Amino acid sequence: MSESTPMVRMAGVDKHFGELHVLRDINLEIPSGQVVVVLGPSGSGKSTLCRTINRLEPIDSGVIEIDGKVLPAEGKELARLRADVGMVFQSFNLFAHKTILENVTLAPLKVRRTARAEAEKDGLALLERVGIANQRDKYPAQLSGGQQQRAAIARALAMKPKVMLFDEPTSALDPEMVQEVLDVMTGLAKEGMTMLVVTHEMGFARRAAARVIFMSDGEIVEDSTPDTFFTAPKSDRAKDFLGKILTH
């Protein structure tokens, strides 16, 4: 792949939920290594945008490419491409019947066919990195929300993804646990991971993102640097949104 191939490319993407037009002509290119934060009021389509990138939500029309490869329809090809796209969910979605270490090693063992010893070594190293190696033999329900979300990040990283998608990763957390998850994400961003983060954490957007995308009513309304977006938003919808969240 040449330097100029974007890691994620969306062109002319449209999606409806019944009558509702949730994504309107989305055009977006994310170069390798860039951290993009997606902001917008609820119902603006930002989570849907995130979920279309690994086709957890199918699209009506348009093209989505990951690292130059067009996202295929259902089947083995799609599964292979998804393996390269890490995803972190709002509700963690750790496998409830597996221990933390099993959660992290399952996909490398079953999908990548990694040897068990190697998968466990890598898995432990990842758990160490997100600071929960001592919880390895517990079940998800025994961990705090922040620990669960960090385990979920480790699980996604275990597949050595090319890009990471975060769908409101801190929205379900108690306030005192938000920071520990954001710290892990900031660390990832610094290491050059390509990331698309749907979030309400403005601090994270300012600190870690290279680019902010503002969505409203299924459209990308603004696409700029965090500085420009927070200090000089161009559209009325963005001004209105920022006014509501920054003035309390």
Added chain:
Amino acid sequence: MDLFSKYDIFGAFWVTIQLTLLSAVGALIWGTVLVAMRVGPVPVMRWFATAYINIVRNTPLTIIILFASLGLSSTLGITLVDPDSTTSIADSSFRLAVLGFIAYTATFVAEAIRSGINTVPVGQAEAARALGMGFTRVLGTIVLPQAFRAVIAPLASVLIALTKNTTVAAIIGVAEAALLMSEMVENESDRLLLVFVLFALGFVILTLPTGLLLGRLAKKVEVRR
């Protein structure tokens, strides 16, 4: 208690146990396959499993067992045994009965597991798909293991019902408990009550521990969320 020396009561209940266990294992396997087809992405399989479950589940067991004996064996000549064997008639009835019980009980197993699948949050399957697992793997390693743990108690009820349903095999001459009972009812008409109590007790002894043990297992393997 000369009844026990006159009649092979334990032998008859042994046949009941064999009918139950073989049918249970078969029904668990076939029921799992049915539910996999029913929730799967292939329309033809979904259609087949739905139709099969709805038709067979709503057909009286007596008709299914009679069909297995008369329809398959007598009319179509499908007997599942070596015709030259000396016990071919008894074996044939037994095997066809097991086949009938599997076909019937699997529909209840499938519906129980499907209700278990509905207790598994959709995010579990989404997370597995996002990691690159295909449908079969998502179902086999993430969804079904959690679904099974949620439906052990209902499956115990299905197993208890199956144990008692095996008495229907008497109508095609399988030498299980109910067949012996009707024989004893004819011969021991002065001790009818005793005969009934004896057989009722026999079934309670078979089914009561099943319910208790599986109930305990259900608590033990419960998935915490």
